[in-house]
Amino acid sequence: MAAKASRKPLSRERVLAAAVALADAHGIQALTMRRLADDLHVEAMSLYYHLRDKEALLDGVVETVIAEVDIAGLDVDGGDWRARLREQFLAARQVMLRHPWMPGLLGTRRTVPASVYAYYDSIVGTLVGAGFSYRLAHRALHAFGSMPLGFVQEIFSPASAGGSMEDEAAEADLAAMAEALPHLTSMLAAEIHDQADPTLGWCDSQVEFEFTLDLLLDGLERLRR
């Protein structure tokens, strides 16, 4: 019989692209060697010819997405250092919004693709070019945290469905919550997240991201002078 028509040969790139697509479609926990192989119409062990092990796969996935970040920040120029970094970080954010599992994955990696270093190098270049000392640039880099990659590392992911702020707590005891957490409930009542505001998880909506970003940028600008 005729072999499957679409029997393109495997390759590292094809595998990584399929891995990203799988994670996008079904979440990072669905990214297992067997399932990925299925998607590629291949047996699991075949993947090991192109990638040493699963760690290498995940590293490659990170590398792939970081490449997206890199090209997203290519066309930033003009303006002062704040405007440039701001634009760059927000561009990176668009990439992360396409791959919401990426922040969590990054948290589990222990090594980092070389391209990230190039990226951070350019940021330092921007800073020292704007008059930052290396010491201040260094601290600025730390203060930014993951913002150059377009997100804020969150402590907690959003609960799966429904607004379950508490674990087993039913909806009825909102009153009890208001008593136990008076300030939080008042705050939330006054500050419901705008639904149109694109969100990466719970506490990384667009407006919060930009608020924190500007807070840092302005604070650094003050220290620079």
Added chain:
Amino acid sequence: MAAKASRKPLSRERVLAAAVALADAHGIQALTMRRLADDLHVEAMSLYYHLRDKEALLDGVVETVIAEVDIAGLDVDGGDWRARLREQFLAARQVMLRHPWMPGLLGTRRTVPASVYAYYDSIVGTLVGAGFSYRLAHRALHAFGSMPLGFVQEIFSPASAGGSMEDEAAEADLAAMAEALPHLTSMLAAEIHDQADPTLGWCDSQVEFEFTLDLLLDGLERLRR
């Protein structure tokens, strides 16, 4: 024969304490049901009588450490809002330094123990008591990120051993790196981390933590007025 003298009955608390101890001693990846049971001189399935599943175990571990954070921040009072929060966050940091796996674990949780909400509630209380609007308090909370818990969510963990900044790159090509990453290498040359500086991972040393913290606190104070 006499039964094991130390045949204390199991309990949720005892299991959780053993789990924290195991993670402290051998890392979070050593925390498997079987190994934890071994430490307790018990069979793995026995744990399931006290905890629904492993998720519940991990949630309990988080809860246990957060309780440590809570009591660590009990005796902060006096000073303005900045001093109080600063002291509180730094106290939380001491707890995290004892459990360096905790930041990473928190990143994997999707639910959060109720006690954390009480903690954040008190922070909001401090802020609004100092004249913050709910809106600004809300944004401040987001900007703080994980600092109330005493750490900065890092993008990357430190590589296992040795200063392997690159993956397979040998030591020889420092020159090549200096060429590819001129700003970073200059910066690192000028800014070697002080060894005495206690570090949670790569980019969360004490001085960086305090720098970022003060940057945020000062920036918020300016917005408050």
Added chain:
DNA sequence: TAAGGTGCCTTACAACGTAAGGGAGCGCCA
């Protein structure tokens, strides 16, 4: 003393990553 709950154990299974080796198809060179 019989009943029933409490607390731990035995057995078993599915899903995972992956070690070890096999074999089909190809190009290359004598």
Added chain:
DNA sequence: TGGCGCTCCCTTACGTTGTAAGGCACCTTA
């Protein structure tokens, strides 16, 4: 032309993980 060796994928199997299902000993209480 024939055989060698490389590339690429597959088959089989193993150890480790979390955990479902059920059993058995002990204590309490009626």
